[in-house]
Amino acid sequence: MRLTLDEALAVGNQLEVEAINGTQHILLTPSLAAQCGYSMESDPWGNTRIYTSLLGCYVDNKEDTTFKVGLKLRMYRQSPSDMISHDVSETCSYSRWASREVLCDRNYMEVSKYMAKPDSPSDPKGQTQDFKDESSQFNAVPGASGAEHGIWKMTFFNPDPVAMVLEEAEQAGYSAMTTPTRLVVRSPYNTAETYSEDVAGIPMEVFKVSVYHKAPHGLSVVNLAASCPTGGVLFTDDSISWHVPRRVTSMMDGKFRIVEMHMGINGKRLDKSQMAARGYTLSVTDFHIVTEIPVGSPDGYYKSHAPDYQYHITYTVEPMLEVLWRADNTQDDTRYKILFPITTPLMPQSLHAEDLTVPEDGVFRIRLGTFFSDVELTNITFSTGVLTVEESNARGFIVQEHVYPNGTKSFSLQVAFNADVVLKHNPEALVTLYSLPLVFGFVILPEGTPFAHPVEVQASLQDVVLPAITGTCDQTLFYVSVEYGSQGRNLQTVVGRQQLTPELAESYGFQDNGTHFSLQVPYTAKDTTFELFTSHFVRARLDMLLWDSNNQWVLADLYLTCDFPLMTTSCYSNGTITALAVKVESVPSLDPSSLTLKDPSCKPVFSDDRFAHFSFSADSCGTTRTFFDNYMLYENEISMYHHKTGAAYTTPVDPEYRQTISCYYLVNKTETVAFSSKPRSYDPRAEIGTGQLMVQMRLAKDLSYEHFYQREDYPVVKYLRQPLYFEVELMQSTDPNLELILENCWATLHEDRTSLPSWDIIVDSCVNRDDRYTTTLHPIMSDDRVEFPSHVKRFSIKMFTFIKDEEVLKDEIFVHCDAVICDTNGQADGACRGQCVHPTGQRSSTHQGIKGSNREQRNVDSSHQTLISSGPIHVLD
Numbered sequence: 001m002r003l004t005l006d007e008a009l010a011v012g013n014q015l016e017v018e019a020i021n022g023t024q025h026i027l028l029t030p031s032l033a034a035q036c037g038y039s040m041e042s043d044p045w046g047n048t049r050i051y052t053s054l055l056g057c058y059v060d061n062k063e064d065t066t067f068k069v070g071l072k073l074r075m076y077r078q079s080p081s082d083m084i085s086h087d088v089s090e091t092c093s094y095s096r097w098a099s100r101e102v103l104c105d106r107n108y109m110e111v112s113k114y115m116a117k118p119d120s121p122s123d124p125k126g127q128t129q130d131f132k133d134e135s136s137q138f139n140a141v142p143g144a145s146g147a148e149h150g151i152w153k154m155t156f157f158n159p160d161p162v163a164m165v166l167e168e169a170e171q172a173g174y175s176a177m178t179t180p181t182r183l184v185v186r187s188p189y190n191t192a193e194t195y196s197e198d199v200a201g202i203p204m205e206v207f208k209v210s211v212y213h214k215a216p217h218g219l220s221v222v223n224l225a226a227s228c229p230t231g232g233v234l235f236t237d238d239s240i241s242w243h244v245p246r247r248v249t250s251m252m253d254g255k256f257r258i259v260e261m262h263m264g265i266n267g268k269r270l271d272k273s274q275m276a277a278r279g280y281t282l283s284v285t286d287f288h289i290v291t292e293i294p295v296g297s298p299d300g301y302y303k304s305h306a307p308d309y310q311y312h313i314t315y316t317v318e319p320m321l322e323v324l325w326r327a328d329n330t331q332d333d334t335r336y337k338i339l340f341p342i343t344t345p346l347m348p349q350s351l352h353a354e355d356l357t358v359p360e361d362g363v364f365r366i367r368l369g370t371f372f373s374d375v376e377l378t379n380i381t382f383s384t385g386v387l388t389v390e391e392s393n394a395r396g397f398i399v400q401e402h403v404y405p406n407g408t409k410s411f412s413l414q415v416a417f418n419a420d421v422v423l424k425h426n427p428e429a430l431v432t433l434y435s436l437p438l439v440f441g442f443v444i445l446p447e448g449t450p451f452a453h454p455v456e457v458q459a460s461l462q463d464v465v466l467p468a469i470t471g472t473c474d475q476t477l478f479y480v481s482v483e484y485g486s487q488g489r490n491l492q493t494v495v496g497r498q499q500l501t502p503e504l505a506e507s508y509g510f511q512d513n514g515t516h517f518s519l520q521v522p523y524t525a526k527d528t529t530f531e532l533f534t535s536h537f538v539r540a541r542l543d544m545l546l547w548d549s550n551n552q553w554v555l556a557d558l559y560l561t562c563d564f565p566l567m568t569t570s571c572y573s574n575g576t577i578t579a580l581a582v583k584v585e586s587v588p589s590l591d592p593s594s595l596t597l598k599d600p601s602c603k604p605v606f607s608d609d610r611f612a613h614f615s616f617s618a619d620s621c622g623t624t625r626t627f628f629d630n631y632m633l634y635e636n637e638i639s640m641y642h643h644k645t646g647a648a649y650t651t652p653v654d655p656e657y658r659q660t661i662s663c664y665y666l667v668n669k670t671e672t673v674a675f676s677s678k679p680r681s682y683d684p685r686a687e688i689g690t691g692q693l694m695v696q697m698r699l700a701k702d703l704s705y706e707h708f709y710q711r712e713d714y715p716v717v718k719y720l721r722q723p724l725y726f727e728v729e730l731m732q733s734t735d736p737n738l739e740l741i742l743e744n745c746w747a748t749l750h751e752d753r754t755s756l757p758s759w760d761i762i763v764d765s766c767v768n769r770d771d772r773y774t775t776t777l778h779p780i781m782s783d784d785r786v787e788f789p790s791h792v793k794r795f796s797i798k799m800f801t802f803i804k805d806e807e808v809l810k811d812e813i814f815v816h817c818d819a820v821i822c823d824t825n826g827q828a829d830g831a832c833r834g835q836c837v838h839p840t841g842q843r844s845s846t847h848q849g850i851k852g853s854n855r856e857q858r859n860v861d862s863s864h865q866t867l868i869s870s871g872p873i874h875v876l877d
Contacts, residue, residue, distance in 0.1 A: 001069055001092055002267045005600035016041075017050060018068035019058040020087070021138060026058065033221040035106040035142060035175045041106065041266075041341065044374045044446060051267055051339065053103060054094055055112055055184045057175065058141045064181045065095045097182070097613045098324065098333035100137045102251065104228030105339050109194075109207060111226040112184040139184075140177030143433040150214045151176050154185070156193035159207040176211060182607040185224050185735040199245040200287040202232040206250045225251045228338065232288075235295075235344050242342060244321055246284060251334065256285070259333070263291055264320035265299040267339055273866040282321075291319055295344060302372045304444045305346055312346040312444075313372060334876050337402040353455040364436050364457055367402070369410025374445045378403070378409045381439035381452075382421035397421075411440070417459070434459045436807065466555050467491060467546050473562035478521040478528070478542045480558065487548070491555055494545040495519070496527030523564045530610070531561065533582045535569040541585075542760070552826055571663045573694070574617040575734040579661050581638050583610045587657050593639075594640050595657065598622030614638065616662065619735050627823050634663040694732060695740070695819055700725035703778075705794060706785075713811060714871035728819055728868065737824050740789040741765055743831040745817040749802055749809060750794035751818040753869055757802055761815070762795065767834035773798040779837060790824065793835065801875050815870040 005015075014386050017033075017040065018025040033324045035167050037056025039604065042048040042211065052059065052069050054181040060068040067090040076083035103110040109680045134830045154176060155163045166176060172193070175186040185209045187194060194207040199786040208225040213845065227250040232243040251381040262269050265281045270280065274583075277300065281292040300317030318341040325334045353646070356365040379388045415422060415436055437456045467485040471478060482493070493500040495508070498517075510519040544558040568580040581604075592612035596603050602621035604612040616623070618634045626633040638659040699716060701707040705727055709716050718724060730740045745762040748755050767775040780789040798874040802809045822832035 001052045001053060001067065003050040003052070003069075003071065003088055003090055005050070015048065016074040017852060018072040018074065020072060020089075023388035025072055029351050030107070031173060031188070032142070034172070035173050037105075037108060037175070037186055038340075039106045039108070043316075044303055044404045045301075049266060051105060052108055053105070053186075054092075055110065055139060055177075055179060056186075057139055057142065058536070060138050064097065064728075065091050066091065074523070080183040082365075082476065094845070097450060098335035100332065101182075102226050102334065102336045104337070106180075106341060108185045108186055108188050109205065109226040110184065110229045111183045111224045112861075113177075113222060113224060114181060115178065115183050115213075115222070116181075116722045118583065121274060125377075139179060139218040140175075142175060145463065147426075149851060150178060150211040152214050154212070154323060155210045157210075158193050158195045167476055178213070183211060183222055184225070185211060187226070187228075188229075189675050197227075199227070199248060199252065199406060202243055202245050202246070202288070203230045204228060204248070206252070209249070212784070227251050227734055233342055236764075237278075238295055240293045240295060240317070240342055240344065241289040242293070242313075242319060242321075242340065244291075244338065245797060246287055246289055246325075248336070252327075252335075254333070255328040257328065259326045260324060261289065261615070262322040264322065265318055266318050267319070269322065288462075289321065289323065291321060292340075293317055303343075304372050304374050304726060306442075306444055306449045307346060309451040310517050311349045311371070311375075311451055311453070314344050314346060316341065316343040318342070326555065335404050337362065351453050353453075355457050355459060359434075359459040359461050362461075363388045363433075364415045364422070364459065366416070366436075366438070366455060366457055367410055367411070367412040368413075368440055368453065369402075370404070371410065371442070373403075373409060374408055374444060374683065375409075375442050378443050378450075379441040379741070380413065381441065382435055383423060386441075402628070405617070409511065413438070417461075431460050431462050434461070434705060438633060443552070469546065469556050469558040471542070471544075471558055473523075473564070474559070475565055477524060478519075478560060480519045480544060481516055481520070482546065482556075483516050485555065487555070490548075492546060492547040492549055495521070496525075496543055498527065513542045521563070524610075526610075530582050530584045532568065532584065533568055533587075536565065537563045538564050538566040538568070538582060549795040569661060573732040575732075577616055577618060577623075577634070577636070577661065577663060578637075579614045579638060579659070581612040581614070581657075590640065590657055595638050596640075597636050597638060599683060600698070609625065612638075617734060619737065625737070625823060625825075625854055632665040632821070632823075633664070636661050647681055695728065695730055696814075696820075697726060697728045697817060697870055699870055700727055700794075703796070705778075709871075711871070715874040716871070717874045717876055717877050720801065721798045723871065724799055724815075725796045725798050726815065726870070727793065728817060730788075732822060733788075736788055736790070738788075739822045739824050739832075739834075740793055741820045741822055741831045741835055742793050742795070743818045743820050744817065745795070747800075747815050748781070749813065751814050751869070751872070753814075753867065757804075761797055762817070765831050765834070771797075773800060793819075799873070799875055812872045814872055817868050819868060 015550050017028045017034070017038070019028055019038070026032070028036070035037060036058065037053030039051045040048060054061075054067045057071075059069075060670070068089060070087070070089040073086045073088060074083055075085070097114065097115050097443065101110075101112045106448065110188060111584050121869045125323065134171060148757075150164050153163060153165045154169050154174070155161045164172065173188050173191055174193075175184075177184050191207070194205055197204050197206055204227045206225070206227045208223075211222045211224060213220050213222060214453060214459060227248045229244055234241040234243070236508055243406045246258075261282065261284070263280060264270055270278075275282070278297055279294045280297070283290050283292075286817065288388070293300075296316050300315055303314050303316060318339065320339045321340070323336045326332070327334075338372070341792045347456060351368060351659050352370075354367045356367060357363070358365075366563045369702065377389055379386050380397075380399070380805045387395065387397075388398050390411075396416070397419070397437060398412075400412045402412060403409045417434050425433040425435070437454075437457065439452050439454045441450065441452050444451070465486040467482065467487070468483045479774055493502065504752045505519070507526075509518075521542055524540070527542070529541045529543065530538055541559060541561045544560075545553040545559070548555050549875070566580075570576075570578045580674065581592060583592055583594050592610065593604060593607040595607075595612045597614060599622040602614070602616055608614040616636070618625075620638060622628055623634050623636045626635070638657075638661065640657045698708045701709065703725060704724075705725060708727070727742065728742060730738065742762050743765055744760070746758050759771075761771070761775050762768065766779060778794040780792045780794060781784060782789050784791055801811060801813070
């Protein structure tokens with residue numbers, strides 16, 4: 001049974017509770033409350049709950065089904081003369097008794113067992129049988145005669161037996177009695193005859209007792225045990241996990257199963273919807289029954305603390321667990337109910353002082369929080385002394401408390417700059433610095449625990465309005481605007497490292513409208529500084545300074561950095577590479593004219609004090625070439641400090657300036673080539689540019705290879721067995737060390753190069769030996785049109801058609817080739833050994849075919865491959 005006393009009655013009062021036993025009033029001291037089945041719980045706001053066991057002392061019990069409790073509540077503030085009393089009574093009905101009931105309350109353990117008369121049938125629910133003939137009685141009280149309720153003696157086990165008569169047991173703090181249908185024993189925690197044990201990792205308080213009961217039919221011995229958890233709680237920042245053993249071995253023998261399981265709060269059951277709304281869960285594992293409760297649930301409350309004068313909080317909640325076990329062999333029920341208050345460990349709180357001051361208003365505004373409702377602000381320590389909240393408000397310092405819907409609150413303070421508690425300082429006679437040191441003093445109710453929190457805020461006000469500089473950029477210019485302050489034009493402007501003279505101002509587009517002046521400075525101007533450059537942009541900075549020469553004061557400054565579009569590297573399809581080196585801030589001693597490529601004789605084609613421009617071909621100036629899976633890499637390097645030693649030049653291992661330029665050429669029939677300069681781990685660095693390269697296949701009109709069919713001439717018409725003259729050429733490259741190799745060529749009926757049927761013309765760089773109409777590879781000589789013969793390949797075949805079952809499949813063909821580009825200086829491998837230099841025994845048979853038959857789709861794996869095809873060639877019979 002639960003009685004609730006709200007804070008309107010209890011707050012600020014001391015509370016005494018008396019049990020009403022007929023005409024007697026018995027003061028329930030803590031020890032008597034534990035012995036008789038009473039407990040009490042209060043929160044910081046005075047809300048009080050009084051719990052009474054239905055089988056406790058002084059309870060009017062009718063047939064173990066209707067119970068009435070009477071209490072007198074005495075409340076007084078300072079002395080008994082200042083007292084208010086209330087008589088409270090409550091009646092409730094309860095008939096769902098189990099064969100055995102175990103109750104774990106805050107201050108006691110209770111176990112009761114159903115007892116039947118010998119001439120009555122056993123009733124495991126214990127709802128109809130009586131020990132006595134009377135229909136109503138007060139439950140037994142400590143000190144009553146043992147004969148009245150038939151209990152002779154009790155033997156406790158801890159683990160050795162300790163025998164006591166009832167009077168001795170009651171003097172030791174225990175309680176034992178009979179009700180109309182039940183035998184009840186109650187024990188406070190931590191008595192001499194109780195002991196602790198660990199069950200499934202959970203600490204438990206246990207008492208076991210044998211009760212010798214005298215009844216009209218003779219003497220009986222009843223064995224009772226209760227085991228209550230004293231731990232099993234795990235905490236995180238967000239949740240509480242309460243673990244109770246699934247099987248309590250000290251209370252059970254044999255096999256049991258869980259029939260019912262309920263969770264509650266403050267002694268009251270919750271249904272599933274109520275649990276879900278609060279975020280509670282109740283689950284069962286192999287060894288535990290687990291209750292999960294979110295920290296901050298509205299069923300609990302926060303409490304403030306101040307260990308070591310630092311603000312901490314705890315959260316307290318009181319869950320209830322009710323379990324009904326049923327024995328498999330006897331069908332006896334055991335109801336196990338636990339009321340278990342849980343309080344989290346101390347949680348330190350970081351107090352936040354929010355400075356809401358607007359200097360122009362001349363008032364400090366501070367808000368400090370957040371706190372829970374049991375914290376009160378009592379005083380504030382200023383630089384001049386300590387003032388209470390009332391005294392602070394009387395002095396014109398506005399102190400307010402702000403309460404929020406979630407139950408927390410904060411405190412705010414307003415103090416004018418001109419108050420005597422504010423400290424003032426003038427560092428440069430231009431700005432006044434205001435400082436307000438504070439210590440907020442708090443107390444935690446109702447204990448009165450003090451703690452404090454220091455805060456210091458500062459603000460400044462300009463006595464002189466300083467000028468202001470702002471700036472922006474576009475793709476070529478810095479735009480700077482200067483707003484005059486209270487000094488007007490009486491200031492000096494420094495751009496970069498030189499003073500802004502009338503001549504310089506004119507070159508920078510100086511304009512003045514009386515309140516502002518503006519400048520437009522090109523990013524290439526000598527007064528700018530280059531911080532970083534890549535192949536696509538340069539990062540430039542403009543430094544400006546406004547100076548008061550009379551007082552030697554810096555009034556304002558500007559460091560404006562922007563990225564401007566600038567192509568510092570380019571790569572061209574004819575093999576020409578250009579690179580722009582820029583003098584950057586990180587290498588102040590750089591003379592751009594001293595920069596060279598790897599070949600120190602390759603110097604800039606143009607240079608000044610900020611730039612050096614290089615232009616060179618891919619096969620000169622020490623440029624290296626490397627082949628990869630699908631591209632060629634050309635690399636060179638710009639550096640400084642080449643020293644001549646005899647006839648040779650040397651470069652330091654780690655020169656001050658080094659820029660690596662890399663050109664990546666991807667080769668295919670539409671040939672977009674990527675170019676980049678790879679960054680080093682130091683500035684300056686260059687990144688990515690672009691270039692183009694092309695491989696083409698054309699059909700010549702005759703063996704001279706001087707005249708070729710154009711795009712508008714297709715489809716070209718040829719008679720059967722008439723020669724077809726093809727030329728494949730690497731376009732626009734000036735690198736003599738490159739060679740074009742025809743790896744595979746074949747013909748198809750359709751424009752799709754993978755379509756079937758197909759016929760091989762060139763296989764693994766050699767003509768198809770299985771073709772009776774021989775393919776001819778023609779030598780290439782240098783002439784007015786062909787500068788590099790290694791860049792060109794020519795071959796001729798005789799016009800044919802695809803035939804199946806002596807029937808022409810189609811009267812036109814398409815010719816396709818796979819070409820590779822090879823480095824003649826490198827290690828020859830695969831097709832790069834040359835056009836048809838493979839030994840006969842190494843010829844591949846994977847490209848063989850027969851005219852008119854289907855052929856496997858070719859799978860070409862070449863290192864530097866490009867794919868080309870002819871237009872349609874029509875056959876006339």
